[in-house]
Amino acid sequence: MIDQSVLVLMGINILMGWSFYVILMSGQFSFGNAGFMALGAYSASVATVKFQLPYAVGLLIAAVVGAATGWLLGLPALRIRGVYLALATIGFGFLVENLFINLEYTGAQVGFYGMQGTTLPLVYGFVIVIGLLLVRLEHSRLAKSLQAVRENEVVASTLGLNTVYLKLLSFSAGAALAALAGALYAHYMFFISPELFGFFQSVWPAFYVAIGGAGTVIGPVLGAAVVTLLPEYFQPLKEWRLLVFGITVMVLIAVRPQGLYTREMQRWLLARAAGAAAMGWKLLGGGVAWKRVRQAGMARQAGEGPDA
Amino acid sequence: MPTKPLLRIQNLSVSYGPIAAIRDVSLEVNPGEIVAVLGANGAGKTTLLRTISGLLRPRAGIIEFDGVDLTRLPSHAIAARGVAHVPEGRGILGRMTVLENLRMGAFTRRDGEVERDLEALYARFPILAERRHQLAALLSGGQQQLLAIARAWMARPKLMLLDEPSLGLAPLMVAEVFRMIAAVRERCAVLLVEQNTRAALRVADRGYVMELGRVILQGTARELLADERLVRAYLGRRSRAAPGGAA
Amino acid sequence: MIEQQLLNALMLGCNYALVAIGYTLVFGVLNMLNFAHPNVFALGGFLFASAALLALPFPVALLGLVLAGALLGLSTELFCFRPAAHHDNELAPAISSVAFAMVLTELIAKVWGSEPVRLPPVLEAVTFTWGPFQVSSIQLVILVASFGLMVAVDFLLQRTKTGYALRALAERRDVAQLLGVNVQATVLFAFMLSGVLAVLAGMLLALRLGLADPNAGLSYGLRALAVMVIGGLGNVRGAMVAGLLVGLVDVMTLAFLSQAYSGIAAWVLLIVTLLFKPSGLLGTRLQRESL
Numbered sequence: 001m002i003d004q005s006v007l008v009l010m011g012i013n014i015l016m017g018w019s020f021y022v023i024l025m026s027g028q029f030s031f032g033n034a035g036f037m038a039l040g041a042y043s044a045s046v047a048t049v050k051f052q053l054p055y056a057v058g059l060l061i062a063a064v065v066g067a068a069t070g071w072l073l074g075l076p077a078l079r080i081r082g083v084y085l086a087l088a089t090i091g092f093g094f095l096v097e098n099l100f101i102n103l104e105y106t107g108a109q110v111g112f113y114g115m116q117g118t119t120l121p122l123v124y125g126f127v128i129v130i131g132l133l134l135v136r137l138e139h140s141r142l143a144k145s146l147q148a149v150r151e152n153e154v155v156a157s158t159l160g161l162n163t164v165y166l167k168l169l170s171f172s173a174g175a176a177l178a179a180l181a182g183a184l185y186a187h188y189m190f191f192i193s194p195e196l197f198g199f200f201q202s203v204w205p206a207f208y209v210a211i212g213g214a215g216t217v218i219g220p221v222l223g224a225a226v227v228t229l230l231p232e233y234f235q236p237l238k239e240w241r242l243l244v245f246g247i248t249v250m251v252l253i254a255v256r257p258q259g260l261y262t263r264e265m266q267r268w269l270l271a272r273a274a275g276a277a278a279m280g281w282k283l284l285g286g287g288v289a290w291k292r293v294r295q296a297g298m299a300r301q302a303g304e305g306p307d308a
Numbered sequence: 309m310p311t312k313p314l315l316r317i318q319n320l321s322v323s324y325g326p327i328a329a330i331r332d333v334s335l336e337v338n339p340g341e342i343v344a345v346l347g348a349n350g351a352g353k354t355t356l357l358r359t360i361s362g363l364l365r366p367r368a369g370i371i372e373f374d375g376v377d378l379t380r381l382p383s384h385a386i387a388a389r390g391v392a393h394v395p396e397g398r399g400i401l402g403r404m405t406v407l408e409n410l411r412m413g414a415f416t417r418r419d420g421e422v423e424r425d426l427e428a429l430y431a432r433f434p435i436l437a438e439r440r441h442q443l444a445a446l447l448s449g450g451q452q453q454l455l456a457i458a459r460a461w462m463a464r465p466k467l468m469l470l471d472e473p474s475l476g477l478a479p480l481m482v483a484e485v486f487r488m489i490a491a492v493r494e495r496c497a498v499l500l501v502e503q504n505t506r507a508a509l510r511v512a513d514r515g516y517v518m519e520l521g522r523v524i525l526q527g528t529a530r531e532l533l534a535d536e537r538l539v540r541a542y543l544g545r546r547s548r549a550a551p552g553g554a555a
Numbered sequence: 556m557i558e559q560q561l562l563n564a565l566m567l568g569c570n571y572a573l574v575a576i577g578y579t580l581v582f583g584v585l586n587m588l589n590f591a592h593p594n595v596f597a598l599g600g601f602l603f604a605s606a607a608l609l610a611l612p613f614p615v616a617l618l619g620l621v622l623a624g625a626l627l628g629l630s631t632e633l634f635c636f637r638p639a640a641h642h643d644n645e646l647a648p649a650i651s652s653v654a655f656a657m658v659l660t661e662l663i664a665k666v667w668g669s670e671p672v673r674l675p676p677v678l679e680a681v682t683f684t685w686g687p688f689q690v691s692s693i694q695l696v697i698l699v700a701s702f703g704l705m706v707a708v709d710f711l712l713q714r715t716k717t718g719y720a721l722r723a724l725a726e727r728r729d730v731a732q733l734l735g736v737n738v739q740a741t742v743l744f745a746f747m748l749s750g751v752l753a754v755l756a757g758m759l760l761a762l763r764l765g766l767a768d769p770n771a772g773l774s775y776g777l778r779a780l781a782v783m784v785i786g787g788l789g790n791v792r793g794a795m796v797a798g799l800l801v802g803l804v805d806v807m808t809l810a811f812l813s814q815a816y817s818g819i820a821a822w823v824l825l826i827v828t829l830l831f832k833p834s835g836l837l838g839t840r841l842q843r844e845s846l
Contacts, residue, residue: 029646080829083588087784088829090777091822098819108814199777203590203653210650239665246657252637253654257647353678361733383732401723401728410721416735477627 002232004120008188009230011123013208015181017136017220020205022212023174025143026167027150028077032089033178034201038194040066040179041186042106045115048187055117059183066179067172072216074171078164081153093202107281111193118188126180134217146170178205212254213259216266223260226252314339314497315467320369328376329355331521333369337467338441342489344497344508344529346538347518353487354396356518357469360499361393362386374466388416390496392465396472398456402445406436409444409455413462422462429458432491449479459486467497474504486511508535523531558688560806566694570804571702571821573756574779575786575794576708577749582744583725583789585636587645591652593776594659595627595750599757600767604672620754628750631655632743656772663769671766699758704755705795707749712791714811725789735810751838778821785821785828787835797836800824 016033023030040062073092075083087245106112137143148156149163157163186192204227205220212223230248234241252260315337322330324534330352337343345353356362359435360371362383371378378386387393392413401409408428414422435451436458444455453473460468470489474482482504490511492498501507509515509529516539517525532538581589602623606616635651640642677812681692688697712718723731732738760775761767782801786793804820828835 011629074831080833083582083586083788084784084829084833086588087780088826091781091825094777094819094822095826098816102815203650206646206650207653210646214646230788240661243658243661243665246661250634250651250658253647253651255632257639259647265691360770363729363732384735384737387733387735395730395733399733401726401729401730404719404722405724408719412723412734415716415719459734 002229005188006122006232007065008118008230010122010224011120011127012181012185012188013224014127014221015130015177015184016205017208017224018207018217019174019177019181021217021220022134023170024179024209025146025150025161026170027081027153028082028167028171029082029086030089030171030174030272031086031181031199031202031206032073032091032093032096033174034197034199035089035093036066036070036175036178036180037185037201038096038100038197039069039182041182041197042100042112042300043179043193044183045112045186046106046115047194048113057189058117059180062088062179063176063182066176066182069179070172070175071168073175074168076194077171078167089204090132090199093197093199097194098199102199107193109194111191112186113191115187115192116190118184123184123188129215131217131221132178138217161290207249211249211257211260213261213263213265216261218266219259219261241276268307311338313337314374315358316370316372318361318370318372320356320371321367322355322364322366325343329521330359330366332524333521333530335516335523335526337497337499339466339467339497340493342493342512344512344515345499345501345518346503346505346508346515346532349503350520351518351519352521354471357393357395357471357499357501360386361391361469368480375435380411384416387463390463390466391469392460392463392496393469394456394460394471394473398449398452398473400444400447400452400456402443404444405441406444406447406455407440410436410440410460413459414464416463425449425462425464429461433458433488441453445481448481449476450484453477453481453485454488454546457485457492461495465496467499468492470502472501474502474507482507484530486523505538560810562690562698564806565799566697566701566759566802567805568799569698569705570756570760570763570798571782571802572795573701573752573759574705574776575782575788575798576705576791577752578780578783579789579794580606580721580745580749580752580763582605582783584721587636588649589631589636589637589652589746589749590649590719591627591635591655591659592632592749592753593772594656594663594751595601595624595778596757596760596776597767597772598659598663598768598773599624599754600761600771601667601672601769602754603758603761604674604767607677608672610675610819615748620758621751623785624751624754625747626750627659627754628746628748629743631750632669632746634741639832647817660769660772667767667769669769669832670766673766674761677762681800686723693762696779702712704748704752708752708791709795711748716758717741717744774818778818781825785824785835788822790835790837793835793837800836804808 017037017235019033020030043065044058044062047053047061048055077088082086100106101109120253145161146166147154148159153163182197207227208220210223211226212221213219228251231241232246234244237244241291284308313336317336318334318335318484320330321328333352333356335343335525345356347353355364359366360378362378362385369379371482373389373391375379376389378391401412404412409439410426414425430440436455436513437463438445439451444452447455447468455469458514473489477485486507489498489500500508500512509532512529514528515526515532516523525532525535526533560839577592578589581587581592592738599620602620603616608617611619631652635655636648639647640652678692678696683690683692683695712722721730721744722743723734724736724738727749728738757771760771778801780800782797783794785801786795786797799822801824805818808820809817
């Protein structure tokens with residue numbers, strides 16, 4: 001059976017995956033989400049450990065810090081696109097890591113400890129709530145606006161969309177998610193240090209999205225699940241674990257570059273589901289109608305009802 | 309004089325996904341000819357050239373060039389066989405110099421006469437010589453068009469495909485460009501796509517008129533210039549252009 | 556003292572430049588980032604260390620390194636970038652290359668362990684004096700080799716047919732095709748060349764440090780990404796100039812600030828570049844024409 005810690009980490013990874021996904025929705029690439037994760041982790045940890053604030057407050061602080069820094073970073077990011085933005089966010093990640101390496105207040109390179117409070121239900125509570133929100137978002141006008149910005153920003157703005165606001169919104173929302181994930185992570189691991197939030201940590205969310213599919217909310221979940229659980233199944237391979245894992249990822253992407261779960265698949269599944277539901281409704285409706293006819297028939301026999 | 313056509317297109321159909329851009333088009337270009345392809349925007353003219361040069365694949369039909377079926381070849385192989393395509397918008401390599409662009413034109417050549425051709429080009433079109441070490445992006449639109457055609461010429465092609473060379477150019481430049489096209493005929497056949505109907509028909513031998521992906525009219529340049537429908541649609545009602553005369 | 560720092564800056568700068576050129580070559584032809592590149596760079600150092608420890612004659616070792624670099628570049632193109640080529644997904648090939656980077660890291664750990672590998676003495680330690688500069692034989696070799704490689708790459712790009720093909724392809728893929736450039740072959744060449752440059756740069760780094768370092772790939776190699784942008788995306792000469800600049804600033808920050816701030820120079824310079832001249836030092840304002 002899978003270890004509980006793996007499931008907790010998977011939940012946190014799902015949140016990180018969504019943090020990348022939400023920013024990607026507006027067409028922006030952010031390879032610096034580990035920076036937001038670190039900011040969230042450290043700010044929440046300082047709140048709970050140094051200021052003895054309740055955990056919930058710590059989580060809130062993390063989210064706010066994430067959203068605020070996301071907004072601030074999102075402002076200059078408005079002017080740069082594509083690769084430039086990707087590299088700038090990588091730079092951001094390194095800068096944040098460097099900040100915490102040098103920050104004595106939070107233990108610098110030695111690290112910071114004392115956090116606790118994250119449980120499996122808490123993590124998945126967040127996952128479910130946020131997941132539902134995102135799913136609800138998927139079919140909303142906001143999602144369509146974001147997609148327009150993603151596909152062609154100039155055209156989107158001529159159509160009257162406030163591209164600045166949309167991009168900033170998506171950036172800060174993604175940052176907030178990452179910060180939240182960071183706070184949850186810190187309070188699960190009891191101990192954090194700057195090296196946990198390095199470049200690779202920023203790339204993982206992109207992994208989840210690339211493997212799982214970039215077009216739907218479920219894609220990153222699938223990707224995070226695959227990436228988190230697969231190495232566990234490779235345990236018997238011991239030191240060859242990561243190597244085989246790397247090769248597996250390469251194969252997955254080579255074979256299905258569009259991701260495991262695409263929008264087309266979702267549409268197909270939903271159509272099937274709708275068909276099945278309609279069928280079921282018919283049967284159900286048929287059953288109710290039959291019951292009513294019988295009742296009416298019996299009522300008539302008893303001398304009551306409309307035809308009486 | 310029955311000569312084997314250099315380019316023979318038969319029943320060509322090309323689609324962009326579900327949208328048919330070219331429907332059942334047939335045309336020919338003989339060696340030494342200039343053939344014009346005319347029509348309004350969206351008629352499929354650019355698609356036609358892009359299919360010949362291999363940037364697009366047809367859904368059906370034959371494209372036979374010098375005895376070879378082009379539809380099976382990748383673009384670079386088609387270029388190596390002697391088809392030089394000057395795309396819409398000229399396709400200048402702006403970050404390279406004029407000279408580098410010209411040398412790039414001779415990319416597929418294996419003979420040693422590239423320098424000689426360059427000298428001949430400079431003699432004929434001094435503007436290219438003057439600016440040979442300038443970045444191509446710094447040239448004016450008309451100069452870029454001359455460069456693009458010169459670059460195609462450097463390939464010593466058998467067939468040159470020109471996509472709207474006069475687009476966006478001042479009348480003086482247009483004349484210059486068409487003078488170059490006429491000069492090109494000495495070396496190779498030309499398939500010329502143009503919206504500037506008059507200029508095209510004055511330099512061409514034959515022409516095809518396309519509309520919504522089909523060929524609706526064809527004939528010699530003379531015939532087309534005199535054709536009522538064409539005159540009214542593309543040349544304006546009041547035009548009574550005498551073939552070969554000034555407009 | 557300052558002379559030694561300048562020499563360090565020069566060597567480091569050349570190293571950055573060589574790695575950045577590799578990134579630039581691939582980005583130029585595909586518009587994508589190859590994240591396996593820094594790990595090929597690290598691997599180069601280890602391959603050289605092994606060759607030195609096995610006391611292989613230098614020409615043999617060099618040939619082996621070049622072949623290894625070409626092979627690694629080829630593998631990256633074949634396994635990471637080609638399969639995902641015709642899908643619109645810009646992310647997939649880059650992520651696949653990250654996975655490949657992981658594989659390479661694990662391979663290094665498997666074969667050489669996770670500790671740096673010391674190089675045996677490969678050159679006689681002779682010191683040359685040139686004015687105020689005291690240059691050791693190793694430093695001289697590194698400088699000559701680095702500059703030689705950069706000159707060679709520049710020559711390749713400016714004066715050979717292949718170089719023309721690379722530049723044309725980087726600018727306009729469709730036009731390059733129409734001019735007769737075999738896109739697939741040229742892309743493959745770009746990858747192989749960048750692999751060779753990475754491996755050789757790794758060798759030169761190992762020479763300078765006296766050891767092959769598993770973390771070198773990540774730290775220096777990723778910073779070379781910043782160098783690429785600072786010099787101008789797709790601009791090889793820009794990568795050279797930017798490499799030297801970043802090398803200089805890197806060494807200066809190390810000398811005047813603490814160790815803890817090392818390496819951050821590249822990223823700060825990147826952000827400065829993006830704010831003031833996003834097209835890069837030598838980049839021009841020419842936009843990519845749309846197809």
